[in-house]
Every structure is written in C-alpha cells, then in structure tokens.
Amino acid sequence: MAGFRKAEVPREQLTLWSMKLDDAMAADHPVRHLDFLLHREPFAETFREWTRDYVLVEGQPPYHPRDLTALYLYGMLNRLRSSRQLEKSCQSHLEVIWLMSGQQPDHSTIAEFVSEHGVRLRELFRDVLQVGIRAGLVKLAHVAVDGTKIEAEAGKQSAHSESTIDKMLAGVDEQIAALEREWAENESREGRLWGDQTPWVAKKEGSAPQRLARLKRQQERLQEALAAIARRREESPGSKAIASVTDPSSRVMPDKEGKSKPNYNAQMATDTTAGVIVAAAVNDRAEDSGQLTAVLEEVRTNCGNLPLEASADSGYSTGPELEKLEQMGVSGYLPDSGQRSESPRENTPAAQAVAAAQAGETLSEEQWAALPKDGEGRIGKAAFRYDQDADEYVCPMGGRLSYVRSSQDRKNWGTAIRAQYGNCAGCATCPRAKQCCRDPVVGRTVNRDQYEKHRERMRARMKSEAGRERYRLRGQTVEPRFGYIKRGLGFRRFLRRGLEAVRTEWSLMCTTVNAGILLRHWSEVVKVI
Secondary structure, eight states, X not given: OOOSOOOSSOTTSOOOOXXXXXXXXXXXXXXXXXXXXXXXXXXXXXXXXXXXXXXXXXXSOOOOHHXXXXXXXXXXXXXXXXXXXXXXXXXXXXXXXXXXXXOOOOHHHHHHHHHHSHHHHHHHHHHHHHHHHHTTOOOOSEEEEEEEEEEOSSOGGGEEEXXXXXXXXXXXXXXXXXXXXXXXXXXXXXXXXXXXXXXXXXXXXXXXXXXXXXXXXXXXXXXXXXXXXXXXXXXXXXXXXXXXXXXXXXXXXXXXXXXXXXXXXXXXXXXXTTXXXXXXXXXXXXXXXXXXXXXXXXXHHHHSSOOSEEEOOGGGOOHHHHHHHHHHTOXXXXXXXXXXXXXXXXXXXXXXXXXXXXXXXXXXXXHHHHSOBOTTSSBOGGGSEEEXXXXXXXXXXXXXXXXXXXXXXXXXXXXXXXXXXXXXXXXXXXXTHHHHOSOTTTOOOEEEETTHHHXXXXXXXXXXXXXXXXXXXXXXXXXXXXXXXXXXXXXXXXXXXXXXXXXXXXXXHHHHHHHHHHHHTHHHHTTTO
16 A cells, blocks of 8 residues: 655755745746736836825835735735735735735735825726727727625614714714813813923823824714715605714615615726726715716726717616717617616517507407506506607507696606696597506596607617617626626625725726736737737
8 A cells, every 4th residue: 555645845854945036936927917017108107106195205115106006906806905914915925925026014004005095096997997998908889887785894783863873973072072171171280280391191092182082083973974864865855864873975775685784886887898897986876877877977088988889777777867878979778767677579479569559550359468567557658659740649549648738756867847648538438448547537648758759769779689689798797797896806895984985995996807807818918018
C-alpha cells in the first residue's frame, strides 16, 4: 500500500524565494491588467486633477489616489468591500500586495478615502465607460433600464412615525440644554477657582464635550428624518409618515421579497452590446415611475448621445414618460402600466378578438367571450376603437360614444386631463349591454387622457414580434447585471449612510462591474488605451 501523499516542501526546510515581488504575479493575471488600465491615458487627466486636492507639504505622505482606487476596484471584484477586509487583504493577498507595491494602509485611511473623495470616485465611472466606448463595447443601439431595492445601513427598528420622532427630538433637545447648562456652570466654577491658570485635564471618554457632540449628531439625524417625512408627504400626499432615525435619507419600502425595511432605489441602464452599465443612480423613491427619461439623460451625459432604443418594465410606463421618449427620439419598448410582462401575442384568442373589434368586424360568440375584461368584469377599453377624425369611440357593436365632459385627476406622475366619452343612444337596447355597461340606461362611458395617443403607439409597437424581441433584451442585460451584483459580488446592503455616500458607493460598484467587463474583453481594450 502506497499510503498518503507526502509533503512537497517540509515546513522546517529552507526555501529560496524570488526577491522580486513582480515575479510572484503571472504575466496575464487580471490584477496586472487593472493596474495597467489605471495608468493609461484615459485616466491620466482624472488622476492629475485628483492629486491637486492633496496638501503634500506637511505630515505623513498620503497614499496616491490611483493606488487606493485600484485597491477598492480589485477588492470589490473579489467581494472585499469593507475597509477592514481591504486592510487585511493588503497583508495577506499576494495579488493585492503586488497591486499596492507592499503598501499597507489601515482601515481608517481606506474608509476616509471614499468619504473625502466621493465626487472624484463618481467621475471615475465615466472614465471607465469611455474606454468601453472606444473598445466598441458600447453601441447605444439598445439600452435596458431597471431598478432594484438595496438595503440601507439601518435596521427596520430604526423607522418611526412622525409623532414618535417629535418626542425623541424633544427629549434630545432637553438633554442638550441640560448638558450645556452643566458645562457652563462647570466652566464658571473652574474660572472662579483657578482664574486664568485653569489646569489642563485630559478629556475622558464620556466627558461633557463628547456627550454633547453625540447628542447633537443625534439631534441632526432626527431633524433630517422629520424633513424627509415632510418632503415625501408633499411629493406623495397620503404616504405613510415614517422615516429611519439611523439613516434618514433611506426610505421604508418593500423589496421583491415583500419585506418592508429602510432601502434605497438603485437605478441602472445597461447597453446590450456587452452589458456595460452606461448610467447609474440612487434615490429614495419607492416607485420607478418618472425615472426612465432621467436615466436616459444620464446616458446622454455619460456617453455623449442618447440610445436609439430603450426598454423598461411597466413600472416606468407613464404617459408623461412616453411623451418625453418620443420627444427625445428614442424608440421605447414598455408594457402598459401594471402589466407584468410584454403585450399578449397576436395569436392569442384575446388579441385576435381585440384586433377584430378594432377593425370593425362582426364578432363571434367565442370572440365576445375572449375579449379582455376590466376590474368589474365588463368588456375592456381595448375593445373600443378611437376614431380620431370624429373624436369618438366606437364599441364592438358599432355604437358611437361622443365627447361628454372633461375632468382632472391627480396621479403620482402628475395631473391627468381626462375626456369622457358616452351618450350612445344604442346602449339601452343593445343585446350586449350586460357585458358592457354598468347601467344600460345610462350607457357605457370611456375615458381618454392627454397621453393616450402615446400609449396607443407603444401598444402597437409592443404587439409586433420585433417589439417583443426587443423587450426581451432586458432579460439578457440589465436583469443579469443586478443578479451578478447581488449574488456574484455580494452587494445586497450599503455600508455607508446618507444619500451622497450611498451614491458614491453605488457608482463605485457599477464602475467595478464595468472594469470587470473591460478585463474580460482585454484583447479589444488593450488596443485603444
């Protein structure tokens, strides 16, 4: 019997190691490519301007921003996000030791780098993106937009109602006032005892100045929470008056698992050529409505042009957004608001019945039964054809509904100016009235707002096989990107608090994803840098 394998190099045996750190890293290792990339011309101006933010005439020499940027990007590519993890990697991960040339910044220095240079780090996103554009990895033929909820650095128990926060703030105000009085009395007493010769005493943990600073930070967060509640109530009348006192910038909103906790809404636009992220944003809005064209404007800012096409799910589909898309000259692919997937296929019974009704054909009993229904079980509006020349709606039985009145309705996306159509004389005697009217004597009414023409054009585009194919690109680009970020890179929760800090963290993560794409397409990238 041969037995088990023997040790290749016994631990007590002397070994000869290369004296060059560079020899320890393979020539084609990704860390070499990342380091090479950040030292090339596309990043030269950024780091040149960045170094001017430093004061280099006194104290310990700071770490070069390129080194700490490389540390963050490579660390996040390898699921190392916290400053303590990155500190440890500088001591124990050979490729990180190579990348940092043996430098070992502590966790405080690493964390402060992001806090102090957030704006510069967000600018880096565009530099990486420009390399992708040069390498032909971004075509802007089609961009897919989506959003996801990412947990804030605040627990569910930190969220309180407005009345509770008011009480908490009043209690903190009282503590601050009492502590300031105590401090003033102590200062006066010591002044009487010692005069100008007051002895110096080292400040202990929990001393009055430190307690006062902590209370004032708490007071500031409570005031921010009340301001956030007031702003959200103004934006969405009737919304729940609740906010986190740990991270007031976050918002209690449900995620895809249905759990309500302090979250942020992270937005992303992904080019379908190679999956490069071309826009990234974070906000505290619970819904995606109204954000599509804002993200596309960010694409224009980052890339210099708008995409030819854009797709997004039904959460983005509002009348004003569809109108703006047309004004921007972008071909959109969005289902109707509230629809979970793309429009029904043309060969389904419902689609065929609607097409026949729209064409003015006489419907069979099977087609009448297949017509889509509204929430009350009546024949849906889709079965009614709008006659633009006559400004009338025509029902499947041929009856004409003329303009009756206009009204206004407040929606979360703005004001809907609705025109109501009705007064069809044939409703009272129509054999299909029970399937169509709430009250045949009153007759059927149909509403049309100022954005209906944009919805009709979008529905026509989404009904085609080509439209459904373009919409399905979302499942190949932006949705897998979110999956990779959450599962592959472990980014499910922000590590920082406050909207600006969170924006920096999200931008840094999207920059990391794009840098990873450049490394995977290195043969194309190295030709253009």
